[in-house]
Amino acid sequence: MELDNVVELSLLYDFYGALLKEHKREIFEDYILNDFSLSEIAAEKGMTRQGVYDIIKRSSKELRLYEEKLSLVHKFQMTKEMVNQIQSLAKEIGGYNENVEKIQHISTKILDEL
Amino acid sequence: MELDNVVELSLLYDFYGALLKEHKREIFEDYILNDFSLSEIAAEKGMTRQGVYDIIKRSSKELRLYEEKLSLVHKFQMTKEMVNQIQSLAKEIGGYNENVEKIQHISTKILDEL
Structure with a gap:
């Protein structure tokens, strides 16, 4: 195949x-x-x-x-793609910010579980 | 019912x-x-x-x-909850930051579509 x-x-x-x-x-x-x-x-x-x-x-x-x-696979894939964008955007933000750290952490968790 | x-x-x-x-x-x-x-x-x-x-x-x-x-409803609900957290965290971040704005925008989009 x-x-x-x-x-x-x-x-x-x-x-x-x-x-x-x-x-x-x-x-x-x-x-x-x-x-x-x-x-x-x-x-x-x-x-x-x-x-x-x-x-x-x-x-x-x-x-x-x-x-x-x-269409649930499609729906999940779209979500995954958007959460990936969030993760990249959060990583790009320079300097330490607790909320940004948390956003990175949560987005990683979502991607691991999807 | x-x-x-x-x-x-x-x-x-x-x-x-x-x-x-x-x-x-x-x-x-x-x-x-x-x-x-x-x-x-x-x-x-x-x-x-x-x-x-x-x-x-x-x-x-x-x-x-x-x-x-x-368990796809459960999976979606968990994701939704975490994206909600991301949205709240992004809203809490003070001052203007383009990436934070984008994160807010994307998280809203995910929540609208889920």
Whole structure:
């Protein structure tokens, strides 16, 4: 799978993965997050390579549908970008100011948690 | 319905409502957001009062299940709280500083969009 897709799907999975059925989650994780091949997963699960492929396709479609309906990944990304701007602006401010220190601290905390 | 529940369900609906089936969405909106009574909705939809009640119960359960699995409302609320703190801290800083102005502006934008 192309790297762009892996990045996109990892992000979607991070948000909506918990909505996939257990069986789909295991296979999706093995393929997208743990980088096993279709054949390796097929052997491990006692399935055909095509069966594994279908599950990954269907899971990807399901995750994309959640984002299409909810746009929460997009919303989070926008917020993250703006908090990044705040952090940079706070860092640029010279001299010591307690509030500016706190703003830096809080923005770092938000970025760690998002 | 108690006000606490209405507030909670409105928030959940705001995040996950798009995942409910159209029919459920209409009834849920009429009851929770537009404050129609069960009887009014029943008359309008040609359903029994009990039927309307069941759909609202099931929709509420579905929305709560999404939050139980994804915790995205919680995540957003935490972020919102921290951005609120940043905004207050920036407001407290005396004197003119371009970066502080920008931080205030961006934090307001985040809060408007979250």
